[in-house]
Amino acid sequence: MKKKLYQRSIELTNGPVTSGLIKHFAQSRLSRKAIPGYIKTYKIDMADVDGNVNSFPTLHDFFIRQLKKDRRPMSEQAVVSPVDAKVEIAGDLDDNIHFLVKGQQYSLEDLLGSAELADFYRGGKYIVLYLSPADYHRIHSPVDGTVLKQYVLGKKSYPVNQAGLQYGKAPISGNYRMITELDSECGRLLMVKVGAMFVNSIELTNFGTSWKKGEEAAYFSFGSTVVLFFERGKVEFSSNVQNGNSVRVGEALAHML
Numbered sequence: 517m518k519k520k521l522y523q524r525s526i527e528l529t530n531g532p533v534t535s536g537l538i539k540h541f542a543q544s545r546l547s548r549k550a551i552p553g554y555i556k557t558y559k560i561d562m563a564d565v566d567g568n569v570n571s572f573p574t575l576h577d578f579f580i581r582q583l584k585k586d587r588r589p590m591s592e593q594a595v596v597s598p599v600d601a602k603v604e605i606a607g608d609l610d611d612n613i614h615f616l617v618k619g620q621q622y623s624l625e626d627l628l629g630s631a632e633l634a635d636f637y638r639g640g641k642y643i644v645l646y647l648s649p650a651d652y653h654r655i656h657s658p659v660d661g662t663v664l665k666q667y668v669l670g671k672k673s674y675p676v677n678q679a680g681l682q683y684g685k686a687p688i689s690g691n692y693r694m695i696t697e698l699d700s701e702c703g704r705l706l707m708v709k710v711g712a713m714f715v716n717s718i719e720l721t722n723f724g725t726s727w728k729k730g731e732e733a734a735y736f737s738f739g740s741t742v743v744l745f746f747e748r749g750k751v752e753f754s755s756n757v758q759n760g761n762s763v764r765v766g767e768a769l770a771h772m773l
Contacts, residue, residue, distance in 0.1 A: 539576075542575045543576045545573060547574050552569055554649075560650055567582075581652065588730070588765040595751060595769045596765070596766050597658065598645075599656070599742050601762070602760065602763075604646045606753055607641070609638060613625060624745070627693070627743075628669075637706065641746045645742045654735040655734045657729055658744065660700060663698060667695055670692040694734070707742060707743075709740070710743065711736075712736065718735075718737075720733070720734045721733065721735060744769070751773060754771060
């Protein structure tokens with residue numbers, strides 16, 4: 517019952533009008549006054565930020581802020597975190613190509629919109645990285661690699677916070693999402709960028725086909741989630757990859773086998 521009530525309340529409020537109002541406010545000059553409160557509420561470390569509280573004309577500009585140079589050094593391990601985030605869950609894809617998040621089982625085929633592509637990752641590994649409103653929201657390449665394909669699926673988005681993942685209507689595979697497949701020294705991998713509630717904006721900033729590890733690839737306009745998938749037998753997660761742990765851009769996620 518609780519799950520159905522939650523889903524119904526989100527359906528009633530998550531529409532184009534509400535989304536438009538939030539987006540309009542966040543990008544308005546008026547929203548600038550909300551930045552100090554935002555920093556205080558989410559305890560954001562301004563020592564990392566390229567600029568000060570007066571550098572940003574709108575709340576949206578602050579949300580997609582850049583960091584000072586060299587604040588996110590790159591690990592030498594094969595795969596690094598593409599985002600500042602919390603490890604929601606890391607594990608193995610089962611033989612049916614399903615994965616588990618907050619007690620909900622997801623189909624990789626539903627997420628990717630392709631049975632053939634999903635089958636390639638059967639028996640591989642996955643990691644779900646959740647970005648809170650406090651996090652730096654630019655997305656970087658986790659590897660040196662070549663872009664094999666990139667496409668978008670979905671329209672509306674459920675929240676991807678704790679309640680959303682537990683009670684939402686399969687938000688990871690149902691939300692607006694941008695899927696990038698890369699070929700790298702550790703095999704093929706998928707980076708799925710999942711839109712958040714209300715504003716589905718995932719802005720691509722790297723339009724090239726050759727990505728360098730740590731290079732910026734895109735950004736979220738609101739808090740969201742990145743899910744990485746690896747083919748079978750190519751990588752092992754690093755010791756710091758534990759459910760609930762925080763990771764930052766450039767920190768080790770996995771090494772080659």
